[in-house]
Amino acid sequence: EIVLTQSPRTLSLSPGERATLSCRASQNVSTGYLAWYQQKPGQAPSLLVYGVSSRGIGIPGRFEGIGSGTDFALTISRLEPEDFAVYYCQQFGGSPPFTFGPGTRVDV
């Protein structure tokens, strides 16, 4: 099973600032199999980025995913009020189980 570790667990920032979230995998993850999700309180997770760097439908350009192998990152260039949420990385790997990281909370 591929274990995903996210850091930091909490990021305290202000609107307009830049956020950088890290995701490290215990084994190599192919590019197509790494995604990021955003979750707001009381809501289901929603797709942000897939294939490491492709944004989902309607996702603004301030969200950027990068990385390869075992090290990945999600950058939010300028935080908007609606971006304060929890972010999860997730991998499909070559076989199940398909795992998620523990999440990074971005708060004010």
Next chain:
Amino acid sequence: QVQLVQSGAEVKKPGASVKVSCKTSEHTLATYEINWLRQATGQGPEWMGGMDPKSGHIGYSQKFQGRLTLTRDTSISTAYMELSSLTSDDTAIYYCARRRSYNYTLGTLDYFDYWGQGTLVTVSS
């Protein structure tokens, strides 16, 4: 607009079973793999299993093997997740999600693109 609409909250006693439904469109159920995940309070989502739309083949997380049953009723475009022998550790929000998987120039892309609203399952004596 893709929608996955789940059934309502459930309260179960330890040892019981729970069955959660996920209603979607005929096209989604026939074309995409519907997966089930759960999320305990304060934790990341946990993948449980998914059903291939064409073959009906089911992939399970070993953690749930023997307790998890995934089924579907194509006549009403609904997928089901049943979990048996419940314990308090099964208290969580359960989600269905559509898995998008396709080939592109560099390989395969795989992700969950649409999620249901979630169903809270509480296991308590």
